[in-house]
Amino acid sequence: MMNKIIRIGTRDSELALWQAHTVEKKLNDLGYKTEILAVKSQGDIILDKPLYELGITGIFTKTLDIAMINGDVDIAVHSMKDVPTALPIGIVQAAVLERANTLDILVHKGNLDFLNGDGTIATGSLRRQAQWLNKYPNHKVVDLRGNVNTRMQKLQDSDWNGAVFAAAGLERINLKPSNYIDLDWMIPAPAQGAMVVVAMAKDEFCRQALNELNDIDTEVCTHIERQFLKTLEGGCTAPIGALAVFVEDDILFKGVLFSIDGKQKIEIEKTVPMQEWKKLGFYCAKEILENGGAELMTEIKINFKK
Incomplete structure (x- = not known):
């Protein structure tokens, strides 16, 4: 089965190709055969409109999602912060690579x-x-x-x-x-500095191969941050920052929601024992929503409809 070639889908920017080649090298080192297929995404083509005006989350990932569902590529590599918190049906997160600089x-x-x-x-x-x-x-x-x-x-x-x-x-x-x-005072985007590889849920071969690349610490921290984002957003783009880091046996989480003009800021900082990671992002987001965040999110949604 090792002679199956894993087709890696990527955007065609220099950074996206760097990410794809990084994953390719890691898979090659494990003995897997690969090839890279680059596609242009709508996010790269439509440059005259701000991202949030295009009205779709996942503008950079959509083209590759379609290529995977059509069977043109087997896996896709993304900057994790560009990936919507809800993946398309049939596509799963197969590996999160060790995180780089989050700043x-x-x-x-x-x-x-x-x-x-x-x-x-x-x-x-x-x-x-x-x-x-x-x-x-x-x-x-x-x-x-x-x-x-x-x-x-x-x-x-x-x-x-x-x-x-x-x-x-x-x-x-x-x-x-x-x-x-x-800018150490700026809270990064959820999952900033992390790369994620997605595969088809039914593709056992690729999922097993990618499982060997997964970094568990990064997976946990990005899960917390993306859960925080998902709970707050409910499908709407908003100024949200989140960062989770391991501090010995604890996890330190910082999350923040702003109004678009930056005048309002609702933040949370929590340190919890490592074993409480599964719902940490959810609870922190709930606290922000109860603390004025729900009203702020409503305002942001109205702003976008204008």
Whole structure:
């Protein structure tokens, strides 16, 4: 059976291909044969609209989901933070790889004076926008779309003061410049810095192969963060950050929900014994909803309908 070739589906951006090749190498090292098939996703094609306006979660994963369901590819590799919390019927999470850097970073033009005055920052993420405006209410945030290479280029060609990126993405393809600062006050996207591989539920061969790549600590932490997201969102995009980390035998969780303008912020921080991980994200989200989060989510949903 080892002579079956596992067809790995991926987007065709440099970062997506890096991720696919990383999974390919790990599978090859275990003796599996593989090939990589790259496809363009709608998220890569439609660059003139902010992501949340396109109105579908999973804009980057949809094309690959269809390719898997059609049997054109066997498995797909994603940045886990791009994957909707509910996978399509018949598709399952088969492996979460060991997590990289979870931080967001600000790539700037070498002069940070604007942090004390007026500035313009670029990001396509509602979460980053809300957190930035919460800390720097007099700044302007502009939309920035495209893969990391495109975004870096747009920053270069612009008069913006800086743009926010996930550190992991830039580190993976050696694009992280020297002129950046770690935004350690910004709560990352749920599952930021983690890669996930999905397979068809009925595909025993691929699921077994991928099981050998799974990192249990990362799987647990990202499960908590995505459960928090799923409980809060209910299918709507909102500025939500979440991070779970192991601290010896405990898990430290930080979660946050913002209004889109960043003015309202509801946060939670909890440390629980490791064995209580299964419902941690759910309970923390419930606490946020009871603490004003339900009203805030309603407001956010109304904003999107406008």
